[in-house]
Amino acid sequence: QVQLVESGGGLVQAGGSLRLSCAASGRTFSSYAISWFRQAPGKEREFVAGIDYSAGRTSYGDSVKGRFTISRDNAKNTVYLRMNSLKPEDTAVYYCAADRVYGSRLFIEYHYWGQGTQVTVSS
Secondary structure (H helix, E strand, O other), X not given: OOEEEEEOOEEEEOOOOEEEEEEEEOOOHHHOEEEEEEEOOOOOXXXXXXXXXXXXXXXXXXXXXXXXXXXXXXXXXXXXXXXXXXXXXXXXXXXXXXXXXXXXXXXXXXXXXXXXXXXXXXX
16 A cells, blocks of 8 residues: 655746655555646546656656656655646646556546645746
């Protein structure tokens, strides 16, 4: 089992950057693939980025490709999401999620979730 806590959200102007962190507890963190999802009011939870156990593979949603970068430091039990060139449409609550299997973009397939961190991008 793994517990996840997100941090790093906030208010930023369009074109700015933020780095989100997802800190995990549990000795088996390196056994989990981690993904970031986001959910804006009235919208479905959307896949943002995912990373496998060893950081050898990453994937991105089409709307963030080229602007966001996911990375992980297993020694620190932490996954990061670097967000550059932020747009107002990136405004959402961002969640990290863990699963034993890498590659799913469906939020219903993830068993472990953090509480979320709010990102607001002003125009």
